Amino acid sequence: MYPFLYQRPTSLDDALKSFRSADDACYLAGGQTLLPVMKQRLAMPSDVIDLASIGELRGFTVAQDRLSIGAMTSHAVVAQAAEIKSCIPGLSHLAGTIGDPHVRNRGTLGGSIANNDPAADYPAALVALDAVIHTDRREIAAADFFKELFETALEGDELVVRVEFPLPQKSAYIKFPNPASRYAMVGVFAAVVSGAARLAATGARSCVFRLHQMEQALDKNFDAAALAGHSLSAEGLTVDMHASAEYRAHLIGVLARRAVDAANGRGSGS
């Protein structure tokens, strides 16, 4: 690692001030992506601003119609908290499929979405659940937040404070993990939000995307049978050493049906 200055502000304001007064600052959440990148010397921030002591970024609350989760909440907490499990079972299940227990103990919701890895799991949940990302300065709909490969709508110094999820009527996530990295080869999140079917896929393109045609078929009848005959074109899907575009297209169809089944209480995934 290249040398850097370590800072640990205790308020959002101080974090922003530290960021702005540094040459080339970087926020640090759990470090599960940032530290490996710094160890490989692919990043050399002048200042590392640890968000661990900022109270506003921690914890979660459940109101009548929404769940709000602080950016610094670990995947382990989202996976285990009984309140989250009961109000959005698919989200809690998703958090429990990220990496391994040690990664889940340190990795955070804010760090995962700010990083926007094309194979990360959370983006699928945020897009399918129509979540809203609250930053230090504005609210961004999930549909506008995830831009491109490792790119988001966040400005340089902008901080994710919390994510708000409207409570869905149904939710489930099915992931086909890469056996070595455990990131999603493909993952599909299925939900019914305000009566409408919403499906989002991760791992299959440079950025998370919705499965609009399948959603339309499900709007009439939210049952996996409604997806019979629906297949996705392989065009534009990711090709890498792990899978061809055709294989990923096939997986999306299979996982979408399983996710809808799971959202309907059949099989695991929620």
Add this chain to the structure above:
Amino acid sequence: MPVLNTRVNGKTVQKEIKPTTLLVAFLRDGMGLTGTHVGCDTSQCGACVVHVDGVAVKSCTMLALQAEGADIQTIEDLAGDDGTLHPVQQAFQKHHALQCGFCTPGMIMASVALLSANPRPSPAQIRHGLEGNICRCTGYQNIVNAVLDASGQLGG
């Protein structure tokens, strides 16, 4: 240099350290606690697992300064003062759950964390819970047996 205030295996520690110091380097080089191993140094293998405030973390993927005010426990602290091994250590010995032993400190710290969250895990839950730990000698079956035994599920 910044000063780190923390507790390691029950003892209060105050030490000047460079910001780039990883937790595992602080433990091994700074504290002489070489039981915690570095296998991959890329967050993959789990040889470096220690407990921070009661939960298992990969100490190669954490800055020592992130442990400010935390309680750290390493493999050295598991045995009793009289040298009696922890039940999980005893089970690993009994079931030959180690060959070269390189992954063992991380496997044991991960298993202790697993059992404190789920005292009677099924074999599938054990395998899922140890997903972050790789054994180059591939002795997984005996590791699963050891964790089952440590949780009192093998009888005898």
